[in-house]
Amino acid sequence: MGSVLAITGPIYLVLAAGYVATRGGLFQRAEMRIFGKYVIHLALPALLFNALSQRSVGEVLNPVFIVAYAGGALVAMAFGIVWARKVTGKSISASAISGMGMSCPNSGFIGFPLVAQLFGGATAGVGLALAMIVENFLLLPLALAIADSDTGDAPAGSTRGERIRAALAQSGRGLVRNPMIHGIVAGFVFSLFGWQLPEPVAKAVNLFAMSTAAVSLMVIGGSLAGIHIGRLWRDVTVIALGKLLFHPLATLALVWLLPPMQRELQVAVVVMAAVPMLGIYPILAQKHGHDSMAAAAQLGTTVAGFFTLTGLVWALRG
Known part of the structure; x- marks a missing residue:
């Protein structure tokens, strides 16, 4: 177990450092957005x-x-939506947000550092790129489109299907401006043509990439400061169980059923699915x-994630 804690422990120690630094007044919670912008616009695209x-x-x-x-x-998203809609009677938008919380991992800010602790940056980088493709081209547009179908940008009197299509179109336009997508596209282009950056530029890009893990974990920890679960504990419990247990189990089942792939990628895809929800979840x-x-769900899921991720890494290493 000591070797497992050596993997998950550093992740949560840096996360706790961000929480303590913000809670203690070294940083303001609003400043975490500035650090987050740095990660999203510079560090993650470079990585x-x-x-x-x-x-x-x-x-x-x-x-x-994929x-x-x-x-x-x-x-996991379907489970979250059905649970929120049919069992608790929530609105379409609230159900979509619950489904998003159960199905959209924080692959960049937590998943990548964790997989990097397991297998190094090479495997973690490939897993992150594939995860980002799925998240940005499928999961987030779909969840946001379902949520926006309650209101959306379609004309008044339009059908729910028309509102979903309008919301999907809006999400598609957002992808064009997404710097992480720019990093993925540029990486594929350089790979396809065998290009290489000039050495000074490559070293500068590498410096940005190396800062991703520490800064992103500080952002998550600082963003959790001042959040209280309160009377929302029932919703928090179900969303946390869906994200930390149901989602990785569903992914693991597919790993068993699908054709085999490299062992490191098998572990990486399950670990990526098992991390808490994306950092901008409350903003969305x-x-x-x-x-x-x-x-509240992000706070509860992130705290509980230390125990579930430690147990998962222990089981997978076995």
């Missing part, structure tokens, strides 16, 4: 570029990983007035 540009396209594009990751997430929920529930 994704490095992960893809230094390998052949055949090494990176692993369809089994199907397992996407399939497990879609099952804010548009529909569900940010309090999302923030």
